[in-house]
Amino acid sequence: MNPAIRLGSVSKAFGAVRALDDVSFEVETGRLFGLIGPDGAGKTTLIRIVASLLTADAGTVQVLGNDPAVAYRSIRKRIGYMPGRFSLYPDLSVEENLRFFATVFGTPFATAVERVRDIYAHLEPFRTRRAGALSGGMKQKLALCCALIHEPDLLLLDEPTTGVDAVSRREFWDMLAGYRDRGLTILVSTPYMDEAARCDRIAFIRDGRILAVDSPQTMPLRFPHPLFRVRSADRAALAAALATYPHRHSAYAFGDSTHVADARPGAGPESLLEWLEAAGIPARVEPIAPGLEDVFMELDALWQPV
Amino acid sequence: MNAIETHHLTKRFGGFTAVDDLTFSVRAGEIFGFLGANGAGKTTAMKMLTGLAAPTSGDATVAGRSIRDHAVSVKKRIGYMSQRFSLYEDLSVRENLRFFGGVYGLDDATLADRIARFETTYHMSGRMHTRVKELPLGIKQNVAFGTALLHQPDIVFLDEPTGGVDPITRRRFWGMLVEEAARGTTLFVTTHYMDEAEYCDRIGMMVDGKLVALDTPARLKQTMGVATMDDVFVKLARGGAA
Numbered sequence: 001m002n003p004a005i006r007l008g009s010v011s012k013a014f015g016a017v018r019a020l021d022d023v024s025f026e027v028e029t030g031r032l033f034g035l036i037g038p039d040g041a042g043k044t045t046l047i048r049i050v051a052s053l054l055t056a057d058a059g060t061v062q063v064l065g066n067d068p069a070v071a072y073r074s075i076r077k078r079i080g081y082m083p084g085r086f087s088l089y090p091d092l093s094v095e096e097n098l099r100f101f102a103t104v105f106g107t108p109f110a111t112a113v114e115r116v117r118d119i120y121a122h123l124e125p126f127r128t129r130r131a132g133a134l135s136g137g138m139k140q141k142l143a144l145c146c147a148l149i150h151e152p153d154l155l156l157l158d159e160p161t162t163g164v165d166a167v168s169r170r171e172f173w174d175m176l177a178g179y180r181d182r183g184l185t186i187l188v189s190t191p192y193m194d195e196a197a198r199c200d201r202i203a204f205i206r207d208g209r210i211l212a213v214d215s216p217q218t219m220p221l222r223f224p225h226p227l228f229r230v231r232s233a234d235r236a237a238l239a240a241a242l243a244t245y246p247h248r249h250s251a252y253a254f255g256d257s258t259h260v261a262d263a264r265p266g267a268g269p270e271s272l273l274e275w276l277e278a279a280g281i282p283a284r285v286e287p288i289a290p291g292l293e294d295v296f297m298e299l300d301a302l303w304q305p306v
Numbered sequence: 307m308n309a310i311e312t313h314h315l316t317k318r319f320g321g322f323t324a325v326d327d328l329t330f331s332v333r334a335g336e337i338f339g340f341l342g343a344n345g346a347g348k349t350t351a352m353k354m355l356t357g358l359a360a361p362t363s364g365d366a367t368v369a370g371r372s373i374r375d376h377a378v379s380v381k382k383r384i385g386y387m388s389q390r391f392s393l394y395e396d397l398s399v400r401e402n403l404r405f406f407g408g409v410y411g412l413d414d415a416t417l418a419d420r421i422a423r424f425e426t427t428y429h430m431s432g433r434m435h436t437r438v439k440e441l442p443l444g445i446k447q448n449v450a451f452g453t454a455l456l457h458q459p460d461i462v463f464l465d466e467p468t469g470g471v472d473p474i475t476r477r478r479f480w481g482m483l484v485e486e487a488a489r490g491t492t493l494f495v496t497t498h499y500m501d502e503a504e505y506c507d508r509i510g511m512m513v514d515g516k517l518v519a520l521d522t523p524a525r526l527k528q529t530m531g532v533a534t535m536d537d538v539f540v541k542l543a544r545g546g547a548a
Contacts, residue, residue, distance in 0.1 A: 038472035040443050135345035162470055165343040165498055166536060167543045191470045192499075194536075206472070236484075253477055255504035255534065256523065297473050 010059035034199035043189035080147035090132025105150035137168025223290035232283035309492035314364035326515035339506030385454030388465035395439035410457035444475035
């Protein structure tokens with residue numbers, strides 16, 4: 001089967017800012033693909049190009065088999081797009097918004113509700129509430145409903161969970177996984193590393209460049225150093241001791257622990273333990289497998305201008 | 307000494323109680339993480355503590371002053387920063403500092419001194435005349451934080467200061483917060499990143515307008531028998547008690 005999205009060396013500049021720089025990847029049909037990167041990485045520009053709302057300066061773009069710059073009319077009927085900013089009508093009620101979008105896509109309201117029944121179930125108790133008065137998580141669920149009522153083949157979501165709390169984020173991703181299981185292709189962008197783990201495939205993006213494309217399971221294998229989790233009650237002393245550790249490649253805080261990468265291939269925890277002991281810091285050191293955030297920071301640091 | 311004390315602080319909108327009988331305190335020099343699901347009442351509580359909304363009942367003392375009786379004087383003793391808005395994008399770094407210095411009534415000599423100090427603290431020499439919108443996000447954040455500290459407030463309120471920020475910059479920013487707290491400034495922080503909750507001295511968790519938990523991250527995890535703050539959050543937000 002042809003990929004749902006195929007990008008070849010896509011570049012886009014806004015004045016002097018290179019928003020996208022030689023971006024290439026494919027999104028296979030029926031997959032949940034995550035575009036993972038911070039604000040300003042180029043995620044929105046990329047999604048807008050795929051959605052036919054912007055055109056690339058250079059490179060090739062294929063969406064559902066066609067070039068969105070040419071076949072935008074037919075493509076727009078087959079994609080659902082949820083922009084980063086809440087873009088529904090805040091003065092209309094939940095139900096009125098849904099009716100409006102159903103009408104725009106020529107879908108009877110009952111059919112529309114039937115198509116998004118699982119999500120709409122969360123919203124129905126609030127169906128008379130103005131969309132503007134919904135909580136962040138509910139707004140996103142309503143926006144998702146409105147993006148799905150015409151049964152698109154491809155769903156594009158630009159940072160759907162930014163500013164949304166941890167519980168609502170999990171629910172939202174459960175819903176996405178459900179639609180993916182029913183065959184929908186999804187391209188979703190997010191700054192949250194923990195969400196990357198829920199994708200079938202991810203691209204790390206930073207300053208308009210793709211750092212890596214991989215599955216969340218194999219992406220961590222790209223981390224090139226032995227990695228240790230260090231825990232100590234005295235975090236300030238630990239940080240000071242790690243700052244001067246001679247074999248340190250990197251040391252980053254991870255919640256209540258610190259991840260220390262050793263610059264020497266194959267190194268064990270012994271020399272780190274000895275160093276901390278000599279500094280008089282009681283600490284627990286254990287070898288760990290790198291996670292997605294470890295890899296992102298490693299790849300990111302490689303790209304950063306010194 | 308406590309930087310913030312609330313006594314039965316309550317805010318109602320018609321029949322809806324957004325903040326329900328909140329009583330807690332934040333110690334001076336503490337990094338206090340204020341957590342809660344969307345709609346739990348965090349923003350309303352913050353608005354009251356920063357003097358932007360009046361309580362329906364109850365009171366709070368912020369920097370030693372009642373928010374009910376001395377809202378204006380409270381505002382002079384606090385700083386505020388959020389990811390979404392706290393700087394003027396079309397003004398340069400220097401112009402922003404001069405603007406906010408003026409708002410807080412700093413005289414020219416004091417302001418010049420503080421701006422010079424800002425320039426060294428945040429390594430901004432050569433960037434003072436850059437327009438804020440042209441700064442990388444990480445630098446912009448430092449500038450927002452430095453600007454919130456310009457009038458040397460006792461307490462800084464940080465509303466999701468790291469939303470959308472890359473993981474390295476997020477960690478550097480938190481390093482800066484820890485240093486500032488060590489100098490005695492109280493930091494009142496909201497975040498949706500649960501690893502950041504771990505960096506706080508204490509956590510207050512709001513559910514449906516009520517404070518349902520208040521403790522150190524380590525004790526919250528221990529009491530609830532879970533491994534991470536993410537699990538603590540999910541368990542509390544779904545209706546478990548600490």
